[in-house]
Amino acid sequence: MADAPVDSIVSVPVAIVGAGPAGLMLAHLLGRAGVESVAVDTRTRHEIETTQRAGILEADVARDLVETGVSDRVLREGHEHEGIEVRSAGRPYRVDFKELVGASTWLYPQTDVFADLADARARDGGTVHFGIRDTEVAGVTTDAPRVRYTAPDGGRHEIRARFVVGADGSRSMCRDLVPEDRRTRYGKEYPFAWFGVLAEAPPSAPELVYARSEHGFALISQRTESVQRMYFQCSPDESPDAWPDDRIWETLQARVAGEDGFRLKEGPITERTVLRFRSFVQEPMRWGSLLLAGDAAHTVPPTGARGLNLALHDVKVLAGVLVRALAGAGEAALEEYQPRALQRVWRAQNFSSWMTGLLHTAPGASAFDLRLRLGELDNVVGTRAGRAYLAEQYTGWPTREH
Numbered sequence: 001m002a003d004a005p006v007d008s009i010v011s012v013p014v015a016i017v018g019a020g021p022a023g024l025m026l027a028h029l030l031g032r033a034g035v036e037s038v039a040v041d042t043r044t045r046h047e048i049e050t051t052q053r054a055g056i057l058e059a060d061v062a063r064d065l066v067e068t069g070v071s072d073r074v075l076r077e078g079h080e081h082e083g084i085e086v087r088s089a090g091r092p093y094r095v096d097f098k099e100l101v102g103a104s105t106w107l108y109p110q111t112d113v114f115a116d117l118a119d120a121r122a123r124d125g126g127t128v129h130f131g132i133r134d135t136e137v138a139g140v141t142t143d144a145p146r147v148r149y150t151a152p153d154g155g156r157h158e159i160r161a162r163f164v165v166g167a168d169g170s171r172s173m174c175r176d177l178v179p180e181d182r183r184t185r186y187g188k189e190y191p192f193a194w195f196g197v198l199a200e201a202p203p204s205a206p207e208l209v210y211a212r213s214e215h216g217f218a219l220i221s222q223r224t225e226s227v228q229r230m231y232f233q234c235s236p237d238e239s240p241d242a243w244p245d246d247r248i249w250e251t252l253q254a255r256v257a258g259e260d261g262f263r264l265k266e267g268p269i270t271e272r273t274v275l276r277f278r279s280f281v282q283e284p285m286r287w288g289s290l291l292l293a294g295d296a297a298h299t300v301p302p303t304g305a306r307g308l309n310l311a312l313h314d315v316k317v318l319a320g321v322l323v324r325a326l327a328g329a330g331e332a333a334l335e336e337y338q339p340r341a342l343q344r345v346w347r348a349q350n351f352s353s354w355m356t357g358l359l360h361t362a363p364g365a366s367a368f369d370l371r372l373r374l375g376e377l378d379n380v381v382g383t384r385a386g387r388a389y390l391a392e393q394y395t396g397w398p399t400r401e402h
C-alpha cells in the first residue's frame with residue numbers, strides 16, 4: 001500500500017471489505033455485541049438491491065433475521081415452504097420437508113435480505129460506505145491491518161483495525177492476500193450454466209419446482225404475486241439476446257411438461273441472464289488478521305440453494321469468534337473459526353454438487369451415464385429414505401454453538 005497521504009483515518013476493531021449479505025450481517029451481529037466496524041463496498045446500494053440472486057432461506061436464517069433484530073419483514077412478506085416438487089421425466093413427486101424431517105424453508109429474495117440489513121445498519125448508526133473504489137488492504141500479517149479506499153467524491157480514506165474481514169464475494173481480492181504457497185484452492189467448473197429469467201406473471205406453483213426431463217433441467221421459483229424467477233440449463237456460452245420471449249417459454253414449458261398437464265403461466269420476460277457456476281473453496285479461511293467469509297472463501301453451484309445460507313452461517317460463527325478474540329480470548333477463539341465454518345462448507349459443497357449432477361445433463365454424457373442418473377433420481381424421489389436425505393440437506397443443518 002502506498003503511504004500517500006489520505007483525507008481521513010478512522011480506527012475500529014473490525015474493517016469489512018464487502019457489504020453484501022455476509023459483510024452486513026457480520027457488521028450487524030458485531031454491533032449488537034458492542035463491537036464497532038466499518039464496511040465498504042464497490043457497488044452502490046441501488047446496484048446491490050436490484051441484482052437478482054438467491055431466493056431461499058433456511059428456517060434458522062429467517063429466524064436469525066428476526067431474533068437478532070434485523071427485521072421481521074421475512075415473516076410478513078416471505079413465504080414458508082414446507083417442501084419442493086421434483087418432476088422427473090414428467091412425473092411430479094413432492095418432497096415434503098415438514099413430514100420427512102420436520103423442517104421448512106422461506107422464500108425471501110436476497111435483494112430483500114440485503115435491504116433489511118442495510119436498513120438495520122442505517123437505523124443502528126453503523127457505518128457502511130457504498131460505491132467506493134480502489135480498495136487496498138495491507139498489514140494482514142500484523143496486529144494493525146489497514147483498508148484504504150476512494151470515496152465516490154474522490155477522497156482517499158483509511159480504516160485502521162485489529163481485524164479485516166474479506167466478505168468481498170466470489171471475485172474476492174482479499175483471498176489473494178493469502179500467499180500462493182500457503183493457500184489451497186479446490187474446485188471444479190461445470191460444462192453448463194443456467195439461463196435465468198424474471199417474468200411478469202402469476203405464480204405457476206406454490207413451491208419451487210425442480211424438473212429434469214429429456215429436454216433438460218428447469219427450476220421454477222417465485223418472487224411475488226406478479227413476478228416469477230425461472231431458470232433452465234443452457235450452454236455457458238449462451239447469449240441472452242438470442243432468446244426472445246417465445247423461445248424461452250417454449251423451452252421452459254417443454255422441460256416441465258408431464259402427465260398431469262402442468263403448464264407455466266406466461267407473461268413478459270423482463271430480465272434474462274446466463275449464470276455460469278462452479279464449486280470453489282479456498283483454505284485457509286484465516287491468514288493473520290484477515291478472515292474470509294461467504295463467497296470470498298467458497299462458492300457453490302446454485303442448485304441446492306446453499307450459497308446465501310452458507311455465507312450467513314460463516315458470519316454467525318465469525319461474529320462470536322471475533323467478539324471473544326477482541327475480549328481477550330485471542331488466538332484460542334480465532335482458531336475455532338475455520339473448522340466450524342468449513343464443516344458446513346464441505347457438506348454444502350457435497351450436496352450442491354450432488355444435486356447439480358442429479359438434475360443436469362452434462363454435454364456428451366453417454367447413454368449409460370444418463371440412465372444411471374435417471375436411476376439415481378428415481379431412487380431419490382421414489383424412496384422415503386431418498387426424499388428424507390434430500391429434505392434434510394436442502395433445509396440445512398443446525399449450527400453448533402461451540
Ligand SMILES: Cc1cc2nc3c(=O)[nH]c(=O)nc-3n(C[C@H](O)[C@H](O)[C@H](O)COP(=O)(O)OP(=O)(O)OC[C@H]3O[C@@H](n4cnc5c(N)ncnc54)[C@H](O)[C@@H]3O)c2cc1C
Nearest residue numbers: 018020021022041042054135168169294295305306307308
Ligand atoms: C447471479 C447469481 C445468482 C445466484 N443465485 C443463487 C440462488 O439461487 N441461491 C443461492 O443460495 N445462492 C445464489 N447465489 C449465490 C449467493 O447470491 C451468494 O452465495 C451470496 O451473495 C454470498 O454473499 P456474500 O455476502 O458472501 O457475497 P456477495 O453477495 O457477492 O457480496 C460481496 C460484496 O463485496 C463487494 N466487493 C467485491 N469486491 C470488492 C472490493 N474490492 N472492495 C469492496 N467491496 C467489494 C461486492 O460489490 C459485493 O456487494 C447466486 C449468485 C449469483 C452471482
